Structures are given as C-alpha cells and as structure tokens.
Amino acid sequence: MIGGRTSSPYPILLASACALLLALPFVTTFNDFLTAGVMGLGLAGPVQVVADGEARMVVTIVSLFGIHAGVAGNGFLVVTTAAGKAVTLFISWNCIGWQSLILFGLSLATGLRGNYTPAARIQVLLLGSLGTIFVNLFRVTAVCLLAATAGYLPAILFHDYGGTLLILIWLFGFWALADRWILGTDRTAEAAA
Secondary structure, eight states, X not given: OBTTBOOOSHHHHHHHHHHHHHHHHHHHHHHHHHHHHHHHHTOOHXXXXXXXXXXXXXXXXXXTTTOOEEEEETTEEEEEOTTSOEEEEEOOGGGSOHHHHHHHHHHHHHHTOSSXXXXXXXXXXXXXXXXXXXHHHHHHHHHHHHXXXXXXXXXXXXXXXXXXXXXXXXXXXXXXXXXXXXXXHHHHHHHHO
C-alpha cells in the first residue's frame, strides 16, 4: 500500500497492452494457425456453440442498422452490403473474445488486491465479466457492419487490430470506474470505520 492506496490494475494492463501491440502481428498469425488446427481436429465444437449464439445476436443487432443478415449455420453469417452483394463471414470459437476474458482475469488478480468486501469483489467480477462480454459482442457487430458498409479489408483490419485496442480501452475505462465507484467507496467506508 502506497499513500493509503492499494495496488492498481493499471501496471498489468499497460504491460499487457505493450506486449500485445508488439506481438500483434505474430499473435494474429498464430491465432489463425491455431484456429485452423483446432477446428481441423474437431476440438472446437463445444465453444463453437457459443459462437453460433453470438452470430444470432449479431444478426439481431445489425438488423437495427438496416442491414440484412442471416445465420447460415455453424457460425457462418451472411451480410448483405449496401451494394446488395452478399458477404459471408465466419465467427469461429477464436473470434468470440476468450482472450479478453483471460486479460480481464489477469487484471482481477491485481485490481482486487486489498481489503475489499466480498460484495465489492463480486460487483467488480460480475460487472467486468458482463462488460467484457458486451464489448466482445459489440466488436463482432462492428466487424460485420464494416464488412457490409466499407468492405472486407477494413473489417479484417478492425478484427485483427482494432478489436484488441477496443478491449484494452474497455479494460482501462472499467478499472478507472470500478476504482472510483465500487472499490473507492469500499476504501472510504473502511477508512471511516
């Protein structure tokens, strides 16, 4: 504890962000290779069920923007572009955001150090997990919207690079809010006692 404050999640997020940005091209290539290998072995089936559900949610969300889309089964999503051309996208188990949940879990290890009440810890865990899932749903929806309006290349660039940055921005914002509104009030109550 320095100056009455417990350890902050920011150092691990900053270190993770730097490592991710340096390794991003290699991670992207490796993820593509890993995805193909795991799917070839048939090991991604149970997680693909989650991707199928996410594809259905994305179809509902993009329809709110006036874009016609449909699920063709097994994570395949068909989006109609502004020019009336159909674009087929594949939402695999590797696209649903499990990496961001791991990064959120790592940030929990440092962000929840200290004497916080179980209620505060549960609030941070639930809000952070739900927020991370929502951000991943938004990220996949943004890829589909880009594919429908701007084309395949902008969608891929956002998928590979923008999505990672989006998750990092979410985590920094979440911890700033959690530190101020959930954990900070917990420290204030502890100091008053």
